[in-house]
Amino acid sequence: MSATAIALQPYVKLDDAECEARIVAAREQLGDRVVILGHHYQREEVFRHADYSGDSLKLSRLAASSNAEFIVFCGVHFMAEVADILSRPDQVSILPDMAAGCSMADMANLAKVERAWRELSEVLDPDEQITPVTYINSAADLKAFCGRHGGIVCTSTNARHVLEWAFGRREKVLFFPDQHLGRNTGYGMGIPLEEMVEWDFDQPMGGLTPEQIRKARIILWKGFCSVHQMFRPEHIDAFRAKYPEGKVISHPECSFEVCRKSDYVGSTEYIIRTIAESAPGTRWLVGTELNLVNRLHERHKAEGKQVHFMSPMVCMCSTMFRIDPQHLAWTLENLVEGQVVNRIQVPEAEAEQARIALERMLEVSP
Ligand code: 13P
Ligand code: SF4
Numbered sequence: 238m239s240a241t242a243i244a245l246q247p248y249v250k251l252d253d254a255e256c257e258a259r260i261v262a263a264r265e266q267l268g269d270r271v272v273i274l275g276h277h278y279q280r281e282e283v284f285r286h287a288d289y290s291g292d293s294l295k296l297s298r299l300a301a302s303s304n305a306e307f308i309v310f311c312g313v314h315f316m317a318e319v320a321d322i323l324s325r326p327d328q329v330s331i332l333p334d335m336a337a338g339c340s341m342a343d344m345a346n347l348a349k350v351e352r353a354w355r356e357l358s359e360v361l362d363p364d365e366q367i368t369p370v371t372y373i374n375s376a377a378d379l380k381a382f383c384g385r386h387g388g389i390v391c392t393s394t395n396a397r398h399v400l401e402w403a404f405g406r407r408e409k410v411l412f413f414p415d416q417h418l419g420r421n422t423g424y425g426m427g428i429p430l431e432e433m434v435e436w437d438f439d440q441p442m443g444g445l446t447p448e449q450i451r452k453a454r455i456i457l458w459k460g461f462c463s464v465h466q467m468f469r470p471e472h473i474d475a476f477r478a479k480y481p482e483g484k485v486i487s488h489p490e491c492s493f494e495v496c497r498k499s500d501y502v503g504s505t506e507y508i509i510r511t512i513a514e515s516a517p518g519t520r521w522l523v524g525t526e527l528n529l530v531n532r533l534h535e536r537h538k539a540e541g542k543q544v545h546f547m548s549p550m551v552c553m554c555s556t557m558f559r560i561d562p563q564h565l566a567w568t569l570e571n572l573v574e575g576q577v578v579n580r581i582q583v584p585e586a587e588a589e590q591a592r593i594a595l596e597r598m599l600e601v602s603p
Contacts, residue, residue: 292392437459
């Protein structure tokens with residue numbers, strides 16, 4: 238065991254092949270003391286080292302049920318926070334690169350959400366009339382906000398179940414930070430577009446009139462995912478013109494127009510399953526992150542399935558991409574030396590309230 242952590246700098250210069258060998262060797266030494274969780278958007282050189290892969294919901298369940306001493310999260314910051322909140326206090330959650338954030342999660346913060354709550358209270362009684370629902374793509378303090386205000390967390394897999402739960406308690410929902418997941422899910426439940434208003438967090442009163450707020454069923458935070466907003470309805474039109482028999486599948490973080498034009502809409506886990514279960518020879522246009530789409534293309538080409546990426550531009554999640562073999566090797570070799578680097582630790586008071594909102598979600602999830 239070394240007294241101080243091994244520095245990152247020398248690892249940055251290692252090539253991927255060298256990292257690969259060192260990751261495998263470190264994992265062998267650590268055995269079941271470590272579990273590596275990998276989100277579907279991870280690059281191949283990292284993804285192949287994951288003991289378990291999944292979407293946000295599946296990975297939170299895996300984190301909650303893991304026995305490993307160290308949970309190395311190959312994903313983004315909010316996911317490692319959820320792993321810390323749901324795991325036992327003696328387990329350690331690690332994010333190999335601290336710069337792996339989520340630009341959508343950053344579009345909401347506690348000060349702005351608390352301001353929205355205060356402003357809404359000028360028109361109605363939020364704690365009686367509004368259930369706050371945060372997408373799992375959000376910081377732990379926002380999950381804690383939901384925990385203490387009778388709210389809940391959702392993922393793209395369970396958003397409908399969560400909204401049904403929310404409406405079972407109060408008449409309205411404040412949904413943050415992703416307007417698209419909120420709108421697409423609400424519309425799928427039969428809520429008309431005019432009853433879903435956009436809360437512009439840079440405007441006083443969200444840019445809304447008291448009348449608009451009173452009439453709304455869902456108040457949608459004006460956040461979005463910069464990756465999924467790249468997909469456009471024109472991309473679907475061009476695909477359909479060329480391949481009329483082709484099928485279109487999109488993630489619900491895509492715009493309303495893209496989701497309306499798609500044959501199927503669902504989380505990354507749903508997209509993977511739907512393509513896997515389709516008939517040999519099916520052609521797909523997929524609106525989600527490039528690393529996953531490339532993997533699906535490789536996985537299914539032998540069955541004659543054609544998997545196309547929706548945008549003509551390369552749109553990867555640049556923060557997911559921050560997790561590279563160099564950071565993973567550095568993290569694991571430090572663990573071998575008895576050093577924890579890049580620990581993600583949510584303060585217990587905050588974790589306790591966030592856990593309430595997460596556990597509500599896990600209870601209502603299919
Ligand atoms: P999933 O829950 O579908 O994995 O989505 C997470 C995410 O960040 C998609 O951009
Ligand atoms: Fe966040 Fe979008 Fe990346 Fe998902 S794809 S982690 S929502 S920036």
